[in-house]
Amino acid sequence: MHFPAHGSLIPPDFWPRRTGLINVFVLITSGLFAAIAVEAARAGRTRLVRWCLVAAALLGLVFLGFKAAEYLREFALGYGIESGTFFTLYYLITGFHALHVIGGILVLALVGVWPTLINVETGAAFWHMVDLVWLIVFPVVYLVR
């Protein structure tokens, strides 16, 4: 197994591209449900709005599950936040993103309770920005090597 030099920005050989890739599809699918919720809110279909928001939030939880599994695997292999420049940046970037995913899930839950058009549009916009950030993080963290 290749261990990166302390100052290296290159990830180790085992780097789990698959988890990052799965999470791209999880988040863009979640974003699809959030966008459909907005269209449903415009059409006045409150029941559909709520189901779409539930689906979006559940996929957010799936994202966090994959992220937690990835962290646990790296901890088990001995890679922590102080294991080199790459891992410091990796944990900071993905950790702060995960916190925003948690915040987004809470926002979607609140919007589901009060699904007015302006609430749904605002909550979905926050969720899409979380999605957008992951689209940019994915190639930088998982594909460049």
Add this chain to the structure above:
Amino acid sequence: MNGAILRLVKAWAVMGGLTAAAVFAGKAHGGARPDAMLMVVLMGLTFAKAAVLAHHYLDLRHAAGWNSAMRGSIAALLIVLLGLALVAG
């Protein structure tokens, strides 16, 4: 509303295809260090994905100014990331 959902599903498919293309580019490269061509391809594909998301999911297609500002901001960020990755590599 069905037309809107179909449009969003098409946008999802385009983003999925661009993601698959990015993974293919990364695997095809397979080098120990990133090179300029790989970085340009990855950042280009990422920009295209982000632009689709802003246009359809964020619905900025109805706000040309915001759409342009969003694309410009994303492009600027990706250019900075590209430069940093090349310097670091």
